[in-house]
Amino acid sequence: MSDKTPAIELKNITKTFGKVVANKDVCLTVNYGEILSILGENGSGKTTLMNMISGIYYPDAGQILVGGKEVIIASPKDAFQYKIGMIHQHFKLVDVFSATENIILGLENQGRYDLKAAAQRVREISEQYGFDIDPNQKIYEMSVSQKQTVEIIKVLYRGADILILDEPTAVLTPQETEKLFKILRRMREDGKAIVIITHKLHEVLSLSDKVAVLRKGEYIGTVNTAETSENQLTEMMVGKKVSLNIQRSEPKDPRERLIVAHLKCENKEGIKELDDVCFTANSGEILGIAGIAGSGQRELLETIAGLHPANYGGIQYVDPATGKLENLRDKTPLEIRNLGVRLSFVPEDRLGMGLVGNMGITDNMMLRSYRAGKGAFLKKKEPESLADRIISQLEVVTPDKATPVRRLSGGNVQKVLVGREIAAAPTVLMAAYPVRGLDINSSYMIYNLLNEQKEKGVAVIFVGEDLDVLLELCDRIVVIGQGRITGIVDARTTTKEEIGLLMTKGGSK
Amino acid sequence: MREPLFHISKRTEIALVKAWLIRIAAIALALVLCAIVTFALTGLNPLRVFATLVDGAIGTARRRWSLLQGTAILLCISLAVTPAFKMRFWNTGAEGQVLAGAMATATCMLFLGNRLPSPVLFPIMFVCAVIAGSVWGVIPALFKAKWNTNETLFTLMMNYIAMQIINYFVYQWAVPKGSGQIGIINGDTKAGWLPAIFGQSYLCNILIVVVITIFIFIYLRFSKHGYEIAVVGESENTARYIGINVKRVIIRTMLLSGAICGICGLLIVSGTDHTVTRDSAGGQGFTAIMVSWLAKFDPIVMIFVSMLIIFLQKGAIEISTQFGLNKSFSEILTGIIIFFIIGCEFFINYQIHFNHSRKEAKA
Numbered sequence: 001m002s003d004k005t006p007a008i009e010l011k012n013i014t015k016t017f018g019k020v021v022a023n024k025d026v027c028l029t030v031n032y033g034e035i036l037s038i039l040g041e042n043g044s045g046k047t048t049l050m051n052m053i054s055g056i057y058y059p060d061a062g063q064i065l066v067g068g069k070e071v072i073i074a075s076p077k078d079a080f081q082y083k084i085g086m087i088h089q090h091f092k093l094v095d096v097f098s099a100t101e102n103i104i105l106g107l108e109n110q111g112r113y114d115l116k117a118a119a120q121r122v123r124e125i126s127e128q129y130g131f132d133i134d135p136n137q138k139i140y141e142m143s144v145s146q147k148q149t150v151e152i153i154k155v156l157y158r159g160a161d162i163l164i165l166d167e168p169t170a171v172l173t174p175q176e177t178e179k180l181f182k183i184l185r186r187m188r189e190d191g192k193a194i195v196i197i198t199h200k201l202h203e204v205l206s207l208s209d210k211v212a213v214l215r216k217g218e219y220i221g222t223v224n225t226a227e228t229s230e231n232q233l234t235e236m237m238v239g240k241k242v243s244l245n246i247q248r249s250e251p252k253d254p255r256e257r258l259i260v261a262h263l264k265c266e267n268k269e270g271i272k273e274l275d276d277v278c279f280t281a282n283s284g285e286i287l288g289i290a291g292i293a294g295s296g297q298r299e300l301l302e303t304i305a306g307l308h309p310a311n312y313g314g315i316q317y318v319d320p321a322t323g324k325l326e327n328l329r330d331k332t333p334l335e336i337r338n339l340g341v342r343l344s345f346v347p348e349d350r351l352g353m354g355l356v357g358n359m360g361i362t363d364n365m366m367l368r369s370y371r372a373g374k375g376a377f378l379k380k381k382e383p384e385s386l387a388d389r390i391i392s393q394l395e396v397v398t399p400d401k402a403t404p405v406r407r408l409s410g411g412n413v414q415k416v417l418v419g420r421e422i423a424a425a426p427t428v429l430m431a432a433y434p435v436r437g438l439d440i441n442s443s444y445m446i447y448n449l450l451n452e453q454k455e456k457g458v459a460v461i462f463v464g465e466d467l468d469v470l471l472e473l474c475d476r477i478v479v480i481g482q483g484r485i486t487g488i489v490d491a492r493t494t495t496k497e498e499i500g501l502l503m504t505k506g507g508s509k
Numbered sequence: 510m511r512e513p514l515f516h517i518s519k520r521t522e523i524a525l526v527k528a529w530l531i532r533i534a535a536i537a538l539a540l541v542l543c544a545i546v547t548f549a550l551t552g553l554n555p556l557r558v559f560a561t562l563v564d565g566a567i568g569t570a571r572r573r574w575s576l577l578q579g580t581a582i583l584l585c586i587s588l589a590v591t592p593a594f595k596m597r598f599w600n601t602g603a604e605g606q607v608l609a610g611a612m613a614t615a616t617c618m619l620f621l622g623n624r625l626p627s628p629v630l631f632p633i634m635f636v637c638a639v640i641a642g643s644v645w646g647v648i649p650a651l652f653k654a655k656w657n658t659n660e661t662l663f664t665l666m667m668n669y670i671a672m673q674i675i676n677y678f679v680y681q682w683a684v685p686k687g688s689g690q691i692g693i694i695n696g697d698t699k700a701g702w703l704p705a706i707f708g709q710s711y712l713c714n715i716l717i718v719v720v721i722t723i724f725i726f727i728y729l730r731f732s733k734h735g736y737e738i739a740v741v742g743e744s745e746n747t748a749r750y751i752g753i754n755v756k757r758v759i760i761r762t763m764l765l766s767g768a769i770c771g772i773c774g775l776l777i778v779s780g781t782d783h784t785v786t787r788d789s790a791g792g793q794g795f796t797a798i799m800v801s802w803l804a805k806f807d808p809i810v811m812i813f814v815s816m817l818i819i820f821l822q823k824g825a826i827e828i829s830t831q832f833g834l835n836k837s838f839s840e841i842l843t844g845i846i847i848f849f850i851i852g853c854e855f856f857i858n859y860q861i862h863f864n865h866s867r868k869e870a871k872a
Contacts, residue, residue, distance in 0.1 A: 018518055018860070058516060060862075307749055334752030345750070353746040359739070366736065367751045376732050 004031035006068065007162050007193035008053060008084070013062035015048055022048040026062070026219040028212050032161070035184060035194045037204040037225075040214035041237055041439040042410060046197045047089075049214070050164045054086035055079040066162075085155025086164040091147050093139045100135040103154045118157075125156050129186050132179075144292065145176040152183075163187070164195045169203060171293050174467065174500035181207050199237075201230050202468070213237055238440050246447050246472045249455060254282035256318050257459035258304070258428050263313035265299055265483075273299040275483045277313070281428065281459040283320065286450060288474030288491060289463040290499050296483035297463045298348055301430050305345045306333045317341050320427055320457075344426035346418055348433050348463075354417045357406030361387040361398065364405055365420055390419035394445065411442030418449055429453050430461040435469070447473055467496045481505050515863045528857050535853030539846045546841065551834065558828055562842075565827020566820045578711040579819035580812070581718040582776060586790075586797035587804070587811050588718075588725045589769035592762050594798075595729065595806050596742040598653070602664025604794025605671035606645045606767045608787070610774025612675050613641035615785035618694045618701035618778070619682065630701055634775060642771020643764045645671060650763035654756035668794070672787040679786060693783050703780035714780040721769060726808040738762055770794075803851065821846060 010028040014021075022045045030036045040046045051057045053064065055076040063070050066082045073079050079086070093102050100119045119135040126133050133149050142150070148168060155163060165184075169177045184194055184207065198204060204211050205225060213220040213236040220236050235241055258281040265274040274296050281287045289297055302308035304315055306328065315328040319340075326339050336343055351357040355364045365383035373379045387401040394415040398408055405413055418434060431450065435443040450473070454460050464470045470477055474491040479502035487502040544555030567573050586603050593600035617634040625633070649663035684692050695701055706712040729735040737758050741748045748755050778785050796818060804810035825839030 016518075018520055019522075305750070332752060332754075333750065334754075337752060347750065349746065352744055353750050356740055356743045356747050358743055363736075367740065367747070370733055370736050376734065378731055378733055378736055 004033055006030070007032045007066070008195075009065040009068075010049075010053075011063040011065070013049065013052060013059050013064070015045075015052060015057060015059050021217045023052075023059075023214075024217050024219075026214070028219070028222070030162070030193045030195055032193045033188055033191045034210065035188050035196065035208045036222075037208035037211045038195060038197045038214065039199065039201075039204055039211050039233060039237060041199060042437045043216075043439070044214040044237075045217040046214055047166055050086060050166060050195065050197060053079065054084055054164060080158050080160070083159055083161040084164070085158060085160030085162070087148070087151045087155060087166065087168060089166040089170065091151055093147060093150060095140040096138060098136050098138050099133060099142075099150045099153075102139060102150055103157050107158070121157065122153055125153055129156075129183050129190075131183065144171045144294075145173075145180075148172070148180070161191075162193045162195070164197070166197045167199075168196060169198065169200065170465070173292060173503050174496050175504070177203070200466075201233055204233065205230065215239055234440065246444070246469070247451060248473065248475075249451070251282065251285040251475055252455070252457070254284050255320075256280050257283045257320070258461075259314070259316045259318070260300075260304070261314045261316070263300075263303065263315065264311045265296075265303055265308060266311050273483050274303065274310075277480075277483075277485055279478050279485060279488060281461055283427070283459045284454060284457045285475040286454050286460040286462050286473060288470040288477040289461065289480060290467065290470050290477050290503060291480035292503055293465065295480045295503075297480060298432065299483075300480070301345065301347070301432050301461070301463065304328065304430065305343065306331050306336050317343075317428070342425060342427045344421035344424050344429045346414075346421050346429075346431040346434050348436075350413050350417050351406055354421075355405050355413065358404045360400075360402035360404060361391065361396070361416055362401045364416060365390075365423075368420060368424055386420070386423055390416060390423070394419050394449075410437040411439050414438055414442065414446065418446060422449060422453060426453070426458055428459045428461070430463075432463040433465060434462070436465065467499055470499075471496065479503055515861055517859050517861055520858060520860050523857060531853050531856050532850070535849045535856075536846070539849035542849075543842050543845050546845065550838065551832070553832060558832070561828050561831050562821075562824030565824040565831075568827075572823065574709060574711050576816070576819055576823055577715055578781065579823065580816040581711075581715045582773060582781070583793050583797060583800060583815040583819055584811055585718045585721060585773040585776065586770060586793055587800040587815055588721055588808055589766050589773060590794075590797050591725065591801045591806050591808065591811070592729065592735075592738055593766045594801055596738045596759065596762050598650070598759060598763065599661040600646070600649075600664050600763070600766055601661055601795070601798065602646065602649065602667045603766075603770050603797055604790045604792070605664070605668035606642045606770030607774045607777065607790040607794055608668075608671040608675055609641040609645040609767075610638040610771030611778045611785050611789045612671070612678065612774070613637040613771070614701075614775045614778040615691070615694060616678075619691075622695045622700035623698055627700070634701060634779060635772070638771040638775040639768045640771070642769070642774060643767035646763045646767020646770065647760060650760045654759050675785060675787045675789075690786065691784050694778075694785075696783070701779055702783060703776070711780070714776045717772070717776060717780075721772070722808050722812065725769075729806075729808070734758075734761070799847075817850075818847070 263277040347353040486505040652658040
């Protein structure tokens with residue numbers, strides 16, 4: 001591909017945060033008319049690297065060349081000057097403004113403020129690349145994928161020739177992802193340089209021309225997509241061979257364990273969060289919950305755990321020993337535990353809900369057990385030995401068990417949390433996005449732990465975002481769309497496309 | 510081409526020695542700046558001024574006892590606000606809670622003082638002071654738990670109510686009538702005065718505060734209540750998740766916080782001033798907030814922080830009387846020193862890198 005001209009060249013870029021080396025001697029080249037994937041596990045320094053190109057961070061050492069000339073990018077404004085545009089993972093839009101208003105926000109153009117002309121220009125850009133957008137629609141009325149479209153048009157409007165997309169597919173359904181890829185391919189034909197940050201292998205393979213791999217801040221190499229394979233990329237990413245198979249056994253003697261019937265929840269403003277949700281979780285099976293982020297998954301789990309009020313419906317627990325029904329609705333977490341219901345919950349917000357970030361592992365173990373024993377004082381013996389057990393069994397990397405857990409990496413934080421919840425010998429285990437942000441090895445360890453629980457006869461409820469994983473790990477999958485259940489499918493026979501369609505179905509009655 | 514001159518990054522950890530070197534350097538710098546300011550404004554020899562400061566704080570046995578006494582009172586209020594702050598409940602109402610305790614103590618001394626024997630009188634005074642302080646503390650907590658009101662404003666306003674109540678009764682009970690002050694209560698019989706121990710009238714105060722210090726240290730570090738306070742303070746969501754009744758913890762903790770403030774009011778009235786005025790707490794309810802934060806909620810560190818602040822205060826007063834300067838000047842000096850002590854925490858938490866090395870590398 002020597003006929004292409006380089007858009008951005010990075011030479012020996014290094015960036016450190018305190019003791020942590022986020023990027024070390026990274027060298028990269030992106031050409032115009034090319035899509036480059038930056039592949040790496042969470043924490044490998046992908047986003048940091050791109051933030052230096054877009055002017056959010058400033059490198060400690062190294063050079064950045066745009067179009068062959070060395071440049072200094074000290075602010076996002078500088079980046080725009082060099083026609084570099086970044087689409088962040090978390091959108092930066094004003095909710096009450098329309099698409100056009102958001103797009104021209106902050107532009108210092110001469111002449112008068114002409115919203116009509118701007119809207120016309122937005123329409124032109126949309127037609128050129130095949131975006132589907134109404135320039136006058138307000139942001140709060142938009143779906144996640146529409147918001148992303150606004151962000152992309154925003155940088156195109158500013159004349160960006162080099163686009164950087166940070167995990168653009170994380171929030172999209174399979175269908176929306178395919179649409180985005182079509183647009184990106186059209187941009188490539190138009191001669192734009194595109195960088196996409198991702199950790200999903202199949203996306204890399206289907207979209208990009210070249211793949212650059214980072215591992216723990218270090219640049220491992222660039223390969224042509226046509227000449228590589230999923231296994232080779234994983235090996236580059238992780239540093240050793242990993243088997244990418246999840247064991248799935250047949251459920252043994254499944255019995256009804258948790259029955260959710262006609263559950264309805266509204267928030268304080270009276271907006272429906274859950275609407276007529278019915279499903280049953282069985283013992284000895286992993287029940288997946290699939291849906292676009294924010295479709296009510298969090299509210300559903302929190303309502304079951306007694307953290308969120310329900311307006312209507314029932315949540316019933318079937319006692320495994322006696323078969324007796326216990327009502328869990330409108331009970332506090334403590335009341336649920338006092339009923340003898342062993343319900344474990346790995347919440348989405350690990351450090352904000354499941355754990356206390358500033359406490360060590362021992363003190364975090366105590367969260368579940370500090371009430372034990374008589375007297376006013378804490379008993380630290382047992383939590384300490386539990387902490388030791390979890391550190392050794394789950395291979396938690398930590399200086400010692402008193403180190404605040406917020407200093408641990410995402411994978412280790414999650415091992416501590418899942419370890420504690422499993423140590424409570426649950427009969428129902430709910431896990432919300434338990435592998436989000438985890439490296440491949442930690443992810444597989446978590447899958448194995450969930451599988452172990454399933455084999456012990458626990459009813460496991462797994463909220464996931466990666467459909468490939470849901471299909472491989474779960475026995476049945478409940479699909480939720482805008483707070484309603486749009487289908488319950490058999491994970492062994494369904495397809496990604498079927499789930500994708502169900503995910504977008506909810507809402508309307 | 511522009512290049513930022515330096516950038517700042519957070520330190521992950523710092524050696525204890527280095528942290529203390531930074532603190533000592535900060536105090537040294539503060540003294541240098543104080544010296545320059547002193548010379549520029551007054552023309553006095555800064556060394557003589559510093560010597561006077563030290564002399565004012567610990568020059569005589571009486572001054573040393575007074576230093577310990579002042580430290581004990583400030584420490585006591587700092588300990589009182591600490592559980593609330595650890596819970597992230599912004600209790601700015603220690604001033605009012607101390608005054609409530611002080612008022613309750615003074616009332617007991619005035620009306621029961623010469624009628625009951627000491628072994629009965631002291632427990633009654635103690636109970637009244639504790640109840641008054643905790644009621645003053647728990648009112649904002651109840652509103653916070655029930656209606657999620659802002660505790661910062663609420664506790665602050667409670668201070669002014671306490672002051673006005675004292676104003677009212679001081680006027681009502683003034684001795685002699687119309688003088689606008691109560692004066693020394695039971696000056697002849699010393700009824701309701703905390704007794705002198707080994708001839709030291711302040712020792713009783715100091716011992717009581719030592720007991721409170723140990724209690725708070727153990728309470729926060731080893732008790733189930735202390736653990737709950739830490740969890741609620743770090744994350745209310747985590748507290749709910751594990752089934753802690755957040756409202757109950759808030760109310761319980763403010764009862765405790767107010768109770769200790771009430772005891773402090775007792776120490777001020779019964780153990781020190783033997784009278785009550787709207788200035789009995791003397792703004793220490795606010796200074797205590799600073800002490801608690803500077804010590805990062807560690808009761809042991811709080812001993813040293815409060816002693817340093819009282820040391821500076823006492824010394825500053827001596828400077829203004831010795832050299833005939835007004836009080837504002839010594840407050841400038843105290844302000845400079847405290848500014849440097851607080852400011853140096855930035856350099857302990859963050860590191861500054863200069864970018865000049867890049868150019869050398871290129872050349």
